[in-house]
Amino acid sequence: xxxxxxxxxxxxxxxxxxxxxxxxxxxxxxxxxxxxxxxxxxxxxxxxxxxxxxxxxxxxxxxxxxxxxxxxxxxxxxxxxxxxxxxxxxxxxxxxxxxxxxxxxxxxxxxxxxxxxxxxxxxxxxxxxxxxxxxxxxxxxxxxxxxxxxxxxxxxxxxxxxxxxxxxxxxxxxxxxxxxxxxxxxxxxxxxxxxxxxxxxxxxxxxxxxxxxxxxxxxxxxxxxxxxxxxxxxxxxxxxxxxxxxxxxxxxxxxxx
Numbered sequence: 083x084x085x086x087x088x089x090x091x092x093x094x095x096x097x098x099x100x101x102x103x104x105x106x107x108x109x110x111x112x113x114x115x116x117x118x119x120x121x122x123x124x125x126x127x128x129x130x131x132x133x134x135x136x137x138x139x140x141x142x143x144x145x146x147x148x149x150x151x152x153x154x155x156x157x158x159x160x161x162x163x164x165x166x167x168x169x170x171x172x173x174x175x176x177x178x179x180x181x182x183x184x185x186x187x188x189x190x191x192x193x194x195x196x197x198x199x200x201x202x203x204x205x206x207x208x209x210x211x212x213x214x215x216x217x218x219x220x221x222x223x224x225x226x227x228x229x230x231x232x233x234x235x236x237x238x239x240x241x242x243x244x245x246x247x248x249x250x251x252x253x254x255x256x257x258x259x260x261x262x263x264x265x266x267x268x269x270x271x272x273x274x275x276x277x278x279x280x281x282x283x284x285x286x287x288x289x290x291x292x293x294x295x296x297x298x299x300x301x302x303x304x305x306x307x308x309x310x311x312x313x314x315x316x317x318x319x320x321x322x323x324x325x326x327x328x329x330x331x332x333x334x335x336x337x338x339x
Contacts, residue, residue, distance in 0.1 A: 083114075086121050087174040087176070088106065091179065093130055093158075095183075096133040096137055099134055100140075102184040103138070103141040105187070107147070109188035110123075110147075124149045124151070126153070126161035126162070129157075149168075151168060157271075159271025167261070170254070170257070176252065177251070177257050180249045191206075193291070201287040203252035203285070204250070205242065206247045206291035208244050216294050219295060230246070238277050242276065245276055246272055250272070250275075252284075260275070264278055
């Protein structure tokens with residue numbers, strides 16, 4: 083039976099993490115009992131000042147397959163990278179991550195895992211045929227995300243229509259191969275991860291998903307968007323003959339990878 087490690091980055095998630103752990107545990111327990119898939123849920127708490135850790139500890143006592151790490155440093159990319167490192171220490175065949183707000187339901191996440199039979203990675207997508215977003219996004223938000231995707235596709239030639247959806251899963255060997263090459267842990271982490279996998283020759287499949295857009299989002303795309311765009315430009319420079327100017331680039335912009 084294969085094993086999957088589901089990494090959940092958690093920044094001040096006391097209002098939502100309990101429900102997410104309950105729902106994911108129940109769903110994947112059924113798969114485990116059917117001997118279809120074993121699992122662990124690894125919550126990576128980062129820079130949290132609320133009761134997230136206390137709630138995760140409570141659920142850990144209920145389910146031995148729940149694990150957690152706690153760091154003072156923040157950022158989703160940092161949390162996922164540390165989660166990958168920890169998951170690789172155990173015999174996990176698949177490694178992936180999902181948002182703490184359960185925008186991706188466990189049955190949608192399982193669809194990604196099933197796709198790994200023929201691919202090295204599978205990413206949930208909100209913008210390809212068959213995808214459903216509930217509720218429908220505002221025109222402003224949709225425009226911002228589409229503009230960012232156009233930038234990513236133009237600069238890095240990535241074929242994906244949705245690099246930022248917070249549900250992705252990969253085979254162990256793929257993550258082990260590229261983990262040391264990822265340079266962006268704060269801005270545009272997902273893009274860096276997918277670009278590194280593409281450069282290494284791994285096959286990634288984009289899967290339509292049912293996405294439940296949640297209230298209290300931790301990211302204001304219009305505010306974070308410019309920094310994400312600068313992250314994409316930085317990634318392009320690192321992988322070009324101009325990589326020598328990166329230190330100057332970071333210093334001028336005050337950019338923190």
